[in-house]
Amino acid sequence: DGGITQSPKYLFRKEGQNVTLSCEQNLNHDAMYWYRQDPGQGLRLIYYSQIVNDFQKGDIAEGYSVSREKKESFPLTVTSAQKNPTAFYLCASRLDRAQPQHFGDGTRLSIL
Amino acid sequence: RKEVEQDPGPFNVPEGATVAFNCTYSNSASQSFFWYRQDCRKEPKLLMSVYSSGNEDGRFTAQLNRASQYISLLIRDSKLSDSATYLCVVTAGGYNKLIFGAGTRLAVHP
Numbered sequence: 729d730g731g732i733t734q735s736p737k738y739l740f741r742k743e744g745q746n747v748t749l750s751c752e753q754n755l756n757h758d759a760m761y762w763y764r765q766d767p768g769q770g771l772r773l774i775y776y777s778q779i780v781n782d783f784q785k786g787d788i789a790e791g792y793s794v795s796r797e798k799k800e801s802f803p804l805t806v807t808s809a810q811k812n813p814t815a816f817y818l819c820a821s822r823l824d825r826a827q828p829q830h831f832g833d834g835t836r837l838s839i840l
Numbered sequence: 841r842k843e844v845e846q847d848p849g850p851f852n853v854p855e856g857a858t859v860a861f862n863c864t865y866s867n868s869a870s871q872s873f874f875w876y877r878q879d880c881r882k883e884p885k886l887l888m889s890v891y892s893s894g895n896e897d898g899r900f901t902a903q904l905n906r907a908s909q910y911i912s913l914l915i916r917d918s919k920l921s922d923s924a925t926y927l928c929v930v931t932a933g934g935y936n937k938l939i940f941g942a943g944t945r946l947a948v949h950p
Binding site: 761763768769770771773776786816818825826828829830831832833834 | 844848871872874876881882883884885886889927929931937938940941942943
């Protein structure tokens with residue numbers, strides 16, 4: 729089955745720790761995205777990548793980093809510089825600009 | 841002004857009712873429009889794309905008004921399973937950015 733897989737489903741971060749959220753897709757999509765959703769709020773764009781080895785900052789990139797070494801994979805690292813990391817993190821991909829985005833089922837990150 | 845604005849609701853309607861949501865967007869250069877559905881603590885799922893001429897998918901009808909910069913979603917014969925948050929999504933001026941509204945919550949009751 730084609731789709732987007734995010735792992736883990738739940739993640740806990742200790743103070744001062746970096747954590748990495750995984751996102752893998754087998755849809756052969758060029759573009760991939762990371763969003764953050766806080767309770768009662770809309771999705772906010774963290775980073776996006778249009779093609780392998782290229783990525784751009786979104787609206788709230790501070791405290792986050794990404795890499796895009798393979799087409800299928802777009803991991804997100806939440807660094808210790810991100811002071812309020814508790815949120816629902818969603819990865820998405822799409823084929824081209826005319827197409828809608830498809831989402832993975834998300835990772836819930838909390839602080840211990 | 842937010843780039844995409846939606847009434848947060850909740851809209852509480854009985855089964856069988858017809859309900860409509862509107863969404864306004866600020867970027868006149870937006871080219872693509874979508875409605876997504878998000879269930880509680882789940883990821884958004886595409887409900888339908890919105891085309892210039894309007895389009896229908898079963899009980900759902902989407903309309904686009906470019907002059908007034910708003911899109912709408914009409915749900916006929918509401919079902920209990922329609923209870924969810926509906927997200928309005930438009931493209932930003934750049935190539936690959938989508939802007940999500942905060943969503944309108946619908947609660948359908950027996």
